[in-house]
Amino acid sequence: MRQTKKIVVAVSLALAATGAVAAVATVNGVAIPDNRADFFVKQVTERGQKDSPELRAKVKEELVRNEVLAQEAAKKGLEKNADVKTRLDLARQQVLVGSLINDYVKANPVSEADLKKEYDRIKVNFSGKEYKARHILVADEKTAQDILADLKKGKKFDDIAKEKSIDKNSGQNGGDLGWANPNSFVPEFGNALKELQKGKLSEPVKSQFGWHIIKLDDVRDAKGPSFDEVKPELQRELQGRKVQQYVDDLVKKAKIQ
Structure with a gap:
């Protein structure tokens, strides 16, 4: 009994030393980290759903299911399939592209002055x-x-x-x-x-x-909509233009053969 306890303590210390993170569940010896569940919950709550024990239980169930299926796919060697490799590469690329765009938008928001300037430009069409x-x-x-x-x-x-x-x-x-x-x-x-x-x-x-x-x-x-009424739409449009210009500039600077 004492020997078992020593082993458990030793394993715990080893995990702590390696910086192992807490797991929401373990599937066939593979831990599903808590931060993966937190990420899923964040995505759902950002769309308006309330965080709750029931929601987290559903997220855990989904993560466990995905891990079981992913492990089975790995057993069958599907990761070596050429099409699967290509799709994984593309998925990774899309995540990076999305992260880059989000990072740019946070660092380069559309100013209130720009929004009002655009409103003044288009409001002549309201006559x-x-x-x-x-x-x-x-x-x-x-x-x-x-x-x-x-x-x-x-x-x-x-x-x-x-x-x-x-x-x-x-x-x-x-x-x-x-x-x-x-x-x-x-x-x-x-x-x-x-x-x-x-x-x-x-x-x-x-x-x-x-x-x-x-x-x-x-x-x-015709009086047209007020600035406050069209502000969200102008925000999306101007931010989209800034992102498009950013992307175009990066493509122009790239060495493409």
Whole structure:
């Protein structure tokens, strides 16, 4: 009994001397280090899931399963397969590339001044008019003409849109398309919209989608989104440009034969 205890103590001291790390589990004598589990948990919690004993149990189960399968693959000599070697090399390369890009982004964040400068550059595109319109979309001109006649007789636009429009998304809302720039629609629709007066109906308008009866509810000066509303999108776009420039510069400097 004393001899066994001495052996255990000796092994523990040896492990400590070699800097061995704590293991979440051991599979066929191979330790799965705790930091591997911590890495998995970090990835999951960064996506919004809460750290918990249940989560860590699932991570441990997954790590153990992967280790069992990896050991079996090694037994079969799959690491020596040419395609497997290539895939492992590519996977290693992708991890390094991702780490390099993340390192660059942390060291070279987009400044608030750059974001505001970009916003000032694009906000000139927010000028013009926005139109709040409804439409009823049908498959043929005769149906469109019949609907127009019914509308002129006093039937409610909303009711006909809900009943007959083949654009079900807007139809269920009485044909409402919300506020939009005419250029965001197909040309035939957008041009007809710009010609309408507030509260008026269009003649049937043919587009690639079918025949439209359009009603213009309101018009306003376009104001566009605020800086805070577009800031996240600008952040992604400008950061992407910086990364692309960084990559391009590295490729240019490389000696490629």
